[in-house]
Amino acid sequence: MTSTPDRETAGLTPEQYQRKMQRRKDVQAERLAARSREKGLIIVHTGNGKGKTTAALGMVMRSLGHGYRVAIIQFIKGAWEPAEKEALSRWEDQLVFRALGEGFTWETQDRERDIQKATQAWETGLEYICNPDFHLVLLDEINIALKLGYLDVETVLGGLEQKPEDSHVILTGRGAPPALIDAADLVTEMTLVKHPFREQGVKAQPGIEF
Amino acid sequence: MTSTPDRETAGLTPEQYQRKMQRRKDVQAERLAARSREKGLIIVHTGNGKGKTTAALGMVMRSLGHGYRVAIIQFIKGAWEPAEKEALSRWEDQLVFRALGEGFTWETQDRERDIQKATQAWETGLEYICNPDFHLVLLDEINIALKLGYLDVETVLGGLEQKPEDSHVILTGRGAPPALIDAADLVTEMTLVKHPFREQGVKAQPGIEF
Numbered sequence: 001m002t003s004t005p006d007r008e009t010a011g012l013t014p015e016q017y018q019r020k021m022q023r024r025k026d027v028q029a030e031r032l033a034a035r036s037r038e039k040g041l042i043i044v045h046t047g048n049g050k051g052k053t054t055a056a057l058g059m060v061m062r063s064l065g066h067g068y069r070v071a072i073i074q075f076i077k078g079a080w081e082p083a084e085k086e087a088l089s090r091w092e093d094q095l096v097f098r099a100l101g102e103g104f105t106w107e108t109q110d111r112e113r114d115i116q117k118a119t120q121a122w123e124t125g126l127e128y129i130c131n132p133d134f135h136l137v138l139l140d141e142i143n144i145a146l147k148l149g150y151l152d153v154e155t156v157l158g159g160l161e162q163k164p165e166d167s168h169v170i171l172t173g174r175g176a177p178p179a180l181i182d183a184a185d186l187v188t189e190m191t192l193v194k195h196p197f198r199e200q201g202v203k204a205q206p207g208i209e210f
Numbered sequence: 211m212t213s214t215p216d217r218e219t220a221g222l223t224p225e226q227y228q229r230k231m232q233r234r235k236d237v238q239a240e241r242l243a244a245r246s247r248e249k250g251l252i253i254v255h256t257g258n259g260k261g262k263t264t265a266a267l268g269m270v271m272r273s274l275g276h277g278y279r280v281a282i283i284q285f286i287k288g289a290w291e292p293a294e295k296e297a298l299s300r301w302e303d304q305l306v307f308r309a310l311g312e313g314f315t316w317e318t319q320d321r322e323r324d325i326q327k328a329t330q331a332w333e334t335g336l337e338y339i340c341n342p343d344f345h346l347v348l349l350d351e352i353n354i355a356l357k358l359g360y361l362d363v364e365t366v367l368g369g370l371e372q373k374p375e376d377s378h379v380i381l382t383g384r385g386a387p388p389a390l391i392d393a394a395d396l397v398t399e400m401t402l403v404k405h406p407f408r409e410q411g412v413k414a415q416p417g418i419e420f
Contacts, residue, residue, distance in 0.1 A: 009321065017321055024316035035413040041406060043418070045261065049398040054268030055261035061271055062264075063417035065293030083275030090300050106234035111219070111227055136417055168418060185410065186418075187403035188259040194397040196251060202395070203245040207273035207346055208253070208378060 040167045041185040042160055046143055046176035049190035050209075056138050056170045057084070063168075064091045068135035071128035074099040075121045075173075076141040081210040096134075098124055101141070105148070118150040122159070132164045143173030146180065153177045250377045251395040252370055256353055256386035259400035260419075266348050266380045267294070273378075274301045278345035281338035284309040285331045285383075286351040291420040306344075308334055311351070315358070328360035332369070342374045353383030356390065363389045 009017055043059075045052035063070050072095070074080075079099050080088075088095055100121035102108050121142075128137045145151045156171075157179065163169055171180065181187050196202040204210065219227055253269075255262035273280050282305070284290075289309050290298075298305055310331035312318050331352075338347045355361045366381075367389065373379055381390065391397050406412040414420065 014321070018319045021316045021319040025319070028314075028316055032413070035407050035411050037410065037412045038415060039406065039410070039412045041412070041415070041418065044403075046403075047401070049400075050396065051255065051261055051265035051268075051398050051400065054272075055265035055400075056268070057271060058261075058264035058267035059418055061267060061297045062291070062293045062420065065295070065297030066416045068417055081272070083272045085275070087271045087275030104238075106231045106238055109228045109231040109235070111224070168415075181403065184404060185406040185412070186260065188261050189401040189403050190259075190261065190265075191257070191399040191401055193254075193256075193391065193399050194394060196249065196395040197245050200247065200249070200395065201245050202247045202249045202251070203242070205248060205251070205378075206276045207278055208251065208269055208396075210272065 038166065039185070040163060040165055042163070042183060043168060043170040044143070044176050044181060044184045044187045045170065045172045045190060046174055046181075046187070047189035047191050048174055049192040050195075051190045052172040052174070053140055055188070055190075056140065056172050059170060060088070060095075060136065060138060063136045064094055067094070069094050069096075069133050070136045070138070071096040071125075071134050072098070072138045072140060073121055073125040073128070074101055074140045075118060075145050076101040076104060078102045083206060083210060096128065100124060114148075115150045118145040121145075122151055122156065126159045126162070129159060129167075129169055130162050132167065134167060136168045136170070138170045139172070141173040142171050143176040143180070146177050147173070147175035153179045156180070157183050248376065249395070250373060250375055252373070252393060253378060253380040254353070254386050254391060254394045254397045255380065255382045255400060256384055256391075256397070257399035257401050258384055259402040260405075261400045262382040262384070263350055265398070265400075266350065266382050269380060270298070270305075270346065270348060273346045274304055277304070279304050279306075279343050280346045280348070281306040281335075281344050282308070282348045282350060283331055283335040283338070284311055284350045285328060285355050286311040286314060288312045293416060293420060306338065310334060324358075325360045328355040331355075332361055332366065336369045336372070339369060339377075339379055340372050340374075342377065344377060346378045346380070348380045349382070351383040352381050353386040353390070356387050357383070357385035363387045366390070367393050
């Protein structure tokens with residue numbers, strides 16, 4: 001557990017509480033002042049929990065709201081989920097979406113073809129990464145291709161080095177390799193605490209999973 | 211580490227590989243068939259990592275794409291981030307947004323007023339939770355109010371029980387109390403693996419944090 005401010009402040013008078021919060025505000029202000037750099041980030045969402053692609057879509061939405069151009073490259077799926085397509089089609093002028101996969105390994109059942117598709121998806125992604133007009137590139141489920149050895153992590157790291165200074169790249173999928181985590185700026189692991197599909201026989205539902 | 215399919219399948223002939231993947235596909239199909247229930251979910255995004263609100267926004271976007279009505283109640287912030295507002299204003303007819311906070315504790319510096327605001331935000335949220343026209347209600351940062359003791363967890367759990375069977379509620383924020391996690395269907399902990407603000411002095415950036 002982290003600190004619990006309710007206990008830290010229990011029993012304080014309103015004046016003592018106010019002084020304590022003012023000190024906390026000063027500390028926050030100092031911290032913010034020390035964080036002055038702007039920098040394009042290499043962002044990794046990994047782990048076995050939900051929310052890896054979903055949180056990336058939230059960043060896509062914010063970036064679109066700022067007026068930035070965004071590219072999404074899908075490494076596994078071969079088509080856009082209809083609701084996401086409907087939602088994001090409102091930014092056709094700012095957003096590029098390329099679904100370059102053909103499904104999970106148990107669907108495609110052809111390793112050589114999967115490797116070929118992953119390589120093509122990476123080459124397409126790299127074009128957008130290198131294009132300074134695109135402020136954000138989402139390489140969705142690329143970590144799975146890296147984990148399976150369909151893409152070489154050194155190739156991907158070499159490509160990420162060509163990224164313009166101020167643009168961001170998000171790499172999602174479980175099993176992100178350690179060398180990618182080392183090279184990344186912002187890494188979040190989504191951890192499954194509780195899941196209704198497994199535990200309650202509940203199926204994937206519109207609005208939540210797709 | 212989880213299983214590494216690359217090692218499991220290394221050295222297989224294409225035919226052996228295809229048979230192995232077909233078996234995996236059959237297992238997947240069985241699992242899916244066992245998950246036949248549709249059920250409105252209580253979803254919790256907690257932990258110290260990034261992506262709690264961001265992943266909830268991704269679900270909001272998907273739900274809007276499905277044509278559902280969505281309500282977002284902000285428990286801490288008192289205004290919408292401009293880029294999110296710009297992005298989501300394209301669904302004014304489907305989306306309700308109520309920012310009912312006044313800032314973090316070190317900004318407001320008044321515990322009694324914070325408690326009053328949290329209570330008002332909860333009462334507003336509860337109206338939307340009980341309203342069957344809304345398919346998804348996002349209670350953003352409510353876990354902080356619960357953690358600070360500004361809201362009683364039993365009150366919130368009692369309110370969640372009034373939720374219509376097929377609608378979803380997402381509760382975000384670090385420090386989700388154990389009783390909420392027990393009551394939830396889907397719980398994801400976002401864990402901080404690496405963060406550029408702390409480690410590299412990089413500030414919050416448009417499109418990523420807001």
